[in-house]
Amino acid sequence: FFFSSRRRHTRFLPVSWARRCVQETGTLGNQVTQERSFLQNQLNQAVKDLQQVKASSMQQIQMLENQLAQKSQELSKGQVKVNQETAALKNEIMKANKAVSYTHLRAHETGRNLVCRLLLEKKK
Numbered sequence: 001f002f003f004s005s006r007r008r009h010t011r012f013l014p015v016s017w018a019r020r021c022v023q024e025t026g027t028l029g030n031q032v033t034q035e036r037s038f039l040q041n042q043l044n045q046a047v048k049d050l051q052q053v054k055a056s057s058m059q060q061i062q063m064l065e066n067q068l069a070q071k072s073q074e075l076s077k078g079q080v081k082v083n084q085e086t087a088a089l090k091n092e093i094m095k096a097n098k099a100v101s102y103t104h105l106r107a108h109e110t111g112r113n114l115v116c117r118l119l120l121e122k123k124k
Contacts, residue, residue, distance in 0.1 A: 109117070
């Protein structure tokens, strides 16, 4: 068989082209693997960050709930005290609203009230 140099060159071209493609594909494969690894690491870090934020938020929520419960207890105690004071004031008002006789009122009359009453009686 006689092969021309041109024919031999074209004959081996697909083999060298295939080798080059395999090499480039290998390089691209490595780049894709590295990029994938990088993105996976970033995703893992983002998940860790979110978990930390969630834990911190849960702690803050728990702290606020505890403060709310404490304030609620304080308000409840204050309400009991107000209710007791209100009941005491109602009792005093009820005692003060009892009807008394005219003689009883005159017994507690002061000098100024007496003068005013006498002046009013004179005008009539």
